[in-house]
Amino acid sequence: MAVSESVIRGFSSAVSPLTEALIEADSHAVDASLRTRGNHLPIQKKIPLRRYYSPEYAALEKERLWKKVWQFACREEDIPNVGDRVPYTVGDLSFVIVRSGPVEFRAFYNTCLHRGTRLCDGPGGGEGLRCPFHAWEWNLDGSLKNIPSRWDFQAVKSADYHLPEVRVGTWGGFIFINPDPAAPPLEPALGVLPEFFKGCPAEDRFTAFHIRKRVRANWKVTLEAFLESYHVVETHSDSLAFTGDASTQYDIWDEGSAHISRLITPLAIPSPHLGDSASATAAVDRAFEVFAMAMPGVPVPKYDPTSALSGRAQVAEWRRQMMGAGLARDLSPWPDVAMLDSIQYFMFPNFCPWYGEGLPLVYQFLPYGTDPNESWMSIRLTAPLPGGGAPRPPAAPIIELDFDEPFSSKPEMGLLSLIFDQDMSNLPRIQSGIRGAAPGRAEATLGRYQEQRIQHFHEILEKTLGE
């Protein structure tokens, strides 16, 4: 549907304008991608709750979604050397992603052709893929390398025992797979992403921190908790003083083959929920404090009323200088919006790359095991590659957090650990509430503007599953 319906696109206050107005007021030139608005408004309808817990629905997702679509698996830097491999596990499907050449990647079903053992349980390396049960082994290109007691397998023709391979595509250092041999290539599924990220090339970044959390909620419940800023007012009430939650901008680009959406949540501005008399100065001071938390020992500036710059521009300029010096990179062309705000893209079905330096994260959402009530959320923090000819830093290893382990058990995450723990405290409650919904009312009602990305996700999910 074209964007023609009259939709109220966010809520502002006297001291907290809509994101579009903040972008207009930016102290620097803003990349055209951030000024471009979406081209799609999903049809409004309620979401049946059974799709969040039904084993039949999860089975349908496995067959028609996870076996059929391009999906984000890992980053190239996770497997930096030839022979390095990582598993990519989605529900009870599992694939092993291998760097099979200096700039060549392959993915195989992660199952031994002998008796079905999983070949790769975690990140590793080596010249071959070798089963831990009887040492059947494959070359990095998937060809059969060795079968111990080969004499006992006279009927096995090596050519028939190539590891079943799935398709691989890359963009910006991200590796995607698609198990469907008949699927179109990756590029059309990326939609606006390559064009929109030209100003913030993801290939010039590396994973500085990587954590993966097991969650007692369906993977879609977990995903959807991160597609809107509507929940900030209740779930992150302590962030309202410096977060433009209700003024957040949402956009969707749907090209038929590509399903991309975006939110831009401005920071260093009070929540419009706090009213017209909220303190813009306090919002700026709090933003200085929050961003300074990553730099212990650095003096925390305060809003300077004598400056010609707006409060947001002051915080952005301070960040350009501090981060530019720390990274040996020139950040002077970056607009305020890219230095401060949360700019999160979503590509159906499981991939959220963030844009800019405000909050440079990458999310991945996956079903966990065979229980539709459980999921996996992976969070990466990325940083620009250091300038000055410094070598590419290694990707951070994955930190695993079990169901009951809070993010606050990882003090290096700083303030973000509280924010993620606040989100995580909701998720099992949502899952159990969904399962106990009243007959006849077992459906979700979505906000027309703020939750449109969730509506869009389900629109595409329904089409993909043929529901």
Place this chain on the structure above:
Amino acid sequence: MPFGPPPARPPVAADGYLDVLAVEDLPPGSQRSVPHGFERVLLCHASGSIRAVADLCPHALQPLAGSEIVDGVIRCARHGALFDLLTGKPQNGVTSKALRVYPVRIRDGRIQIAVADPAGA
């Protein structure tokens, strides 16, 4: 990027107490939320006692500041969880998790709270 180690905290006395506020800045019936690294501590002057608890309800991890206190029990303004201010124990079923409490002492007109880990770490 809001990642990084916690900010430097003010020096803690050898016995684990941290000086946080003057008693006169916490009149009877009042509350004050003070930063402690990434966390916040809620100081409450209620029923003739000064108590210190985490300014973070363990139910939904929201600030407790401003919540009503009756007979030494604080009621989280958001979802109604009740906690004994002295022990931190939950007083109803909203959550089974306890509110963190900090031992308090008064020295020279100053409120001091014990923040050191019991293990001494």
